Amino acid sequence: RYNCDGYGEHNDGSPYNSGGRGRLWPIFTAERGIYEISRTGDGAAGRPYLLALKHFSSPVGFIPEQVWNLSASIAGWETDTPSDETPGTATGSMRPLSWAMGEYINLLAAIKNGHNDAPSVVTRRYNSDRVQTTVHFNVAVPTGPGEKVYLVGDSPMMGEWVPQSGVQMSVQSGSLWSATLSLPASRAIQYKYVKVDRNGNAIWESGQNRTLTTSATDTVSQNDGLAAF
Numbered sequence: 001r002y003n004c005d006g007y008g009e010h011n012d013g014s015p016y017n018s019g020g021r022g023r024l025w026p027i028f029t030a031e032r033g034i035y036e037i038s039r040t041g042d043g044a045a046g047r048p049y050l051l052a053l054k055h056f057s058s059p060v061g062f063i064p065e066q067v068w069n070l071s072a073s074i075a076g077w078e079t080d081t082p083s084d085e086t087p088g089t090a091t092g093s094m095r096p097l098s099w100a101m102g103e104y105i106n107l108l109a110a111i112k113n114g115h116n117d118a119p120s121v122v123t124r125r126y127n128s129d130r131v132q133t134t135v136h137f138n139v140a141v142p143t144g145p146g147e148k149v150y151l152v153g154d155s156p157m158m159g160e161w162v163p164q165s166g167v168q169m170s171v172q173s174g175s176l177w178s179a180t181l182s183l184p185a186s187r188a189i190q191y192k193y194v195k196v197d198r199n200g201n202a203i204w205e206s207g208q209n210r211t212l213t214t215s216a217t218d219t220v221s222q223n224d225g226l227a228a229f
Contacts, residue, residue, distance in 0.1 A: 006077075008066055009091055013082040021079045023066035023091050026056040030103035034110045043114040046107055053104055055088060063104055064090035065097040126156050127184040134219040135181050135212070139193055140226040142175045146198030149177045153191025153209075157181055163194045163202040188213045193227045203229055 008016055008023040033049025057063045070087045071080040081087055110116050118128070141149045152159050152166035158181070159165030169177040183189065190209040194202050206228045214220075 011080040015092060024069045025066055026053055026063050027100040027103050029053055030107040033107045034116045037110045038116045043111040046111045050107055058095060062096035063100040064095035065093035066091045131185040132182045133185040133215045135183055135214060136221040137179045139177055139224040140175045141177050141193060148196045150194045150196060151179050151191060152194050153189055155189050157183060158191055183214050185214055186216045195229060205229060
């Protein structure tokens with residue numbers, strides 16, 4: 001939100017009035033701690049983030065929505081803390097922020113249990129309990145006004161062959177479209193490209209399904225040339 005709605009005090013400390021500078025949100029410190037626990041499988045990985053949250057909170061343990069940052073240029077925006085304020089302490093934002101307090105509790109549970117609170121049925125469906133690898137898909141698809149291109153396949157991350165649930169790709173230049181996915185490592189997948197016209201009609205790529213076996217660890221680019229429709 002630094003360069004979007006500027007939700008936060010102005011650089012001179014005056015209140016937000018439809019403009020200002022976004023500051024640091026402690027809730028994301030809690031979420032980062034939970035992520036590190038999930039990444040490492042070790043509850044202790046969340047303890048540095050728990051300690052940071054305690055420093056950000058009030059003497060009675062209330063966690064604020066935002067805290068003052070070290071003065072810096074962030075995404076091209078000068079985001080300064082007034083000289084009479086201390087970085088890491090609460091701004092004039094809400095304190096406590098119930099959302100942040102809830103994530104603090106989630107972080108405590110993750111530290112104790114050694115994993116996050118994502119339901120097992122969700123992690124199994126999206127294979128997020130397995131090693132992942134990043135795949136950059138690139139394809140040339142000539143399109144007309146209002147047409148979009150989707151990546152659809154047999155993976156839940158590709159919509160399981162339902163175009164409306166697939167991955168909407170981004171046009172890069174001319175007819176080149178791309179999408180980046182995190183997929184389970186060392187897995188064979190099948191997929192196709194689908195054009196969707198301005199009326200929502202799906203036009204499938206002709207020919208057999210494309211196939212790919214994801215890498216064990218590396219980030220790879222899958223350059224598929226010109227798609228036939």
